Amino acid sequence: MKRLIYRLWRLGGFAALARFLAQRRLKIVLYHGVCPSVEGLFNYRRKFIAPQSFERQITYFTRHYTILPLDEAVMRLYAGKLPPRALAITFDDGYRNNYEYAFPILKKYGVPATVFLATDFVFDNTPLWVDRLEHATAHGSESVYEKKGMDNRMRSEMKTLSEAEKIRRLEAIERKRGAALTDARADVRYAPLEPHMLEEMQKAGIAFGAHTKSHPILSRISLDDARTEITESIDVVKNICTLVSRVFAYPNGQPGDWTNDIEDMLIKHDFDSALTTVEGTNGASAPRMRLKRISMDDTDDWDSFVAAESGLRGILQELKKVWSY
Ligand SMILES: [Zn+2]
Missing domain, CATH: 3.20.20.370 (Glycoside hydrolase/deacetylase)
Known part of the structure; x- marks a missing residue:
């Protein structure tokens, strides 16, 4: 449904109109x-x-x-x-x-x-931390589909924790899965x-x-x-x-x-x-x-x-x- 709206928006010329406005x-x-x-x-x-x-x-x-x-x-x-x-x-x-x-x-x-x-x-x-989580989650025998679900769920949960609690949770996950990304240069992708x-x-x-x-x-x-x-x-x-x-x-x-x-x-x-990462554009009265x-x-x-x-x-x-x- 979303994809269809996106396509109609672009092909119907609405994108050009919105850009103009x-x-x-x-x-x-x-x-x-x-x-x-x-x-x-x-x-x-x-x-x-x-x-x-x-x-x-x-x-x-x-x-x-x-x-x-x-x-x-x-x-x-x-x-x-x-x-x-x-x-x-x-x-x-x-x-x-x-x-x-x-x-x-x-x-x-x-x-x-x-x-x-x-x-x-x-x-x-x-x-x-999001990369440490993804790296640890990738290690394991579950299917990629299951791992995506796990990573998504854990990331959302961890965003609600204090910084200290988040790190504790992350370390526990890394221990459990036997994979810890401790040096960011160890894996070129991260x-x-x-x-x-x-x-x-x-x-x-x-x-x-x-x-x-x-x-x-x-x-x-x-x-x-x-x-x-x-x-x-x-x-x-x-x-x-x-x-x-x-x-x-x-x-x-x-x-x-x-x-x-x-x-x-x-x-x-x-x-x-x-x-911020709040979605939108900025006019002259936008708060700095x-x-x-x-x-x-x-x-x-x-x-x-x-x-x-x-x-x-x-x-x-x-x-x-x-x-x-
Ligand atoms: Zn950032």
């Missing part, structure tokens, strides 16, 4: 990564899209939008100087595949992007960017920003710990990178994942604005510390991509919320 608003798209499709549990949620899909999307953006570096786009948004159909490209977390598969395409089309780094992951080799890659990317106009140290949900840890996560991550990014974004990206980024105190803290630490994005995860299918980029998926999500009240 939103042309004064800033669209910020969010990727996690790009890598070839493989069989098995790895990337079953399609947070990394295929290189062919990514290239097709980037050429589409260059044709239908004015792509700006994120910091410039945000500055222009609030100065009332946004060009029509403005779009900025972001990546979260700092996976190595951003360099291996996305960067050659960004460079080929001369397209700027900003990558938000979870600094313990990128500079200390600490794997992200590996982070290397310093020389950052350097090369910056030369081609790719900027880097802070996305905390250990990727916790900031509202679930103490304010002191949140301060450490924020200040130490931006300090590391500033020490290592030359093209540093003044924008911050909240881990997880859904309503309730950060607080007003955290917004104040970011402003005090000289951040210009902050990105709550900028919306459009997730490009799971958009290998062209109709899904157009539904996301043109705003239909966001509309349907809103309708679903109203419907469920």
Whole structure:
């Protein structure tokens, strides 16, 4: 049903109309990564899209939008100087595949992007917890179908736990299944960017920003710990990178994942604005510390991509919320 609506939306010209109506608003798209499709549990949620899909999307953006570096786009948004159909490209977390598969395409089309780094992951080799879970779940005799169900269920449960409890649960799962991803570079599929890659990317106009140290949900840890996560991550990014974004990206980024105190803290630490993962576009009155994005995860299918980029998926999500009240 969803697929049919997406297709009718695109073929009926509604996507073009929606794009026209939103042309004064800033669209910020969010990727996690790009890598070839493989069989098995790895990337079953399609947070990394295929290189062919990514290239097709980037050429589409260059044709239908004015792509700006994120910091410039945000500055222009609030100065009332946004060009029509403005779009900025972001990546979260700092996976190595951003360099291996996305960067050659960004460079080929001369397209700027900003990558938000979870600094313990990128500079200390600490794997992200979702990857540790997927890695441990993949180890076992169940079918891939069963493993997908297990991983999904455990991930949802673990998102409701405190950070400390989440890690305890994760370690228990790893022990039980006899597979623990302790070094993020041990499995190239889950590996982070290397310093020389950052350097090369910056030369081609790719900027880097802070996305905390250990990727916790900031509202679930103490304010002191949140301060450490924020200040130490931006300090590391500033020490290592030359093209540093003044924008911050909240881990997880859904309503309730950060607080007003955290917004104040970011402003005090000289951040210009902050990105959520709340679906939508931004007008000149959008709150600086709550900028919306459009997730490009799971958009290998062209109709899904157009539904996301043109705003239909966001509309349907809103309708679903109203419907469920
Ligand atoms: Zn993230």
